[in-house]
Amino acid sequence: MEAQYRKLDGTPISDLAAYVKTYMRDNHEVVLSVGTDSQNIGGSSVYATVVAFRHPGKGVHYLLTKKREPIISDMITRLFKEAEDSILVAEYLKKNGVYQPITIDVDYNENEEHKSHKLIPMVKGWILGLGYQMNTKQNIQVASVAADHLL
Numbered sequence: 001m002e003a004q005y006r007k008l009d010g011t012p013i014s015d016l017a018a019y020v021k022t023y024m025r026d027n028h029e030v031v032l033s034v035g036t037d038s039q040n041i042g043g044s045s046v047y048a049t050v051v052a053f054r055h056p057g058k059g060v061h062y063l064l065t066k067k068r069e070p071i072i073s074d075m076i077t078r079l080f081k082e083a084e085d086s087i088l089v090a091e092y093l094k095k096n097g098v099y100q101p102i103t104i105d106v107d108y109n110e111n112e113e114h115k116s117h118k119l120i121p122m123v124k125g126w127i128l129g130l131g132y133q134m135n136t137k138q139n140i141q142v143a144s145v146a147a148d149h150l151l
Contacts (some may be wrong), residue, residue, distance in 0.1 A: 001092050003065040005051065016026045016051070016089075017096030024100050025063070030055055032098075033135070035105030036082040038043055045078055045079055049085050051093075052105075064070045079116055082107060083123045090132055103133040 005013040013019045024030060031054040031125045038047045044070050053061040072078040075143065083106050104127050108116040127134045 001089075003049070003089075005063045005065045008062055008064070013046065016063070017093055017098055019063070020051065020093055020098050021054075024098070027055065029052065031103070032100050033103040033105050034086045034093075035107070036085040037107050038072075038078050038082055040071055040073070040078075043071050045070070045072045045081075047082065047085055049089055051089065075116075076119065079106075079108065079119055080123070083119070083127070086128065086134075087130065091130070101133065103135055105135045107137065110136045 001016050003016075005016050005019075007013065020032070024032065033052045033054065034049070035052070036047055036049040038045055040046075046066060048064060048066045051063040055061070071075050072081065083104070086104045086106070090104055093102065106119075106123060106127075108114075108123070124134055
């Protein structure tokens with residue numbers, strides 16, 4: 001995987017899939033999720049993607065990466081790319097031997113008053129069709145909330 005993931009303390013992760021497999025093996029109770037958030041900052045769209053290991057009732061361990069790309073002014077296009085980035089990470093993990101269930105957190109609101117609502121049917125079919133679970137803003141989101149705070 002091209003992206004350089006790191007722990008919150010800045011420690012780089014040289015092999016994301018190997019790290020995830022080891023962490024999951026050593027922590028059987030952990031729930032695995034992936035989420036991406038973005039913001040337009042200056043002339044760029046900045047994306048933060050998080051792999052989150054949720055220890056029910058005990059907290060969360062995060063791995064993260066950030067990237068800067070040419071600005072995407074259209075919010076729907078940028079939100080779709082967030083889902084795409086998360087799916088690519090989940091697919092990478094699956095193809096590299098991570099067989100635990102993965103939930104993809106999307107930064108979409110189920111309330112019809114919000115523009116992101118329009119993406120839910122399309123992205124939900126894509127995510128569920130690939131065999132992942134999906135959380136929106138109305139559900140417990142670990143990864144996308146963390147990504148939001150990292151921007």
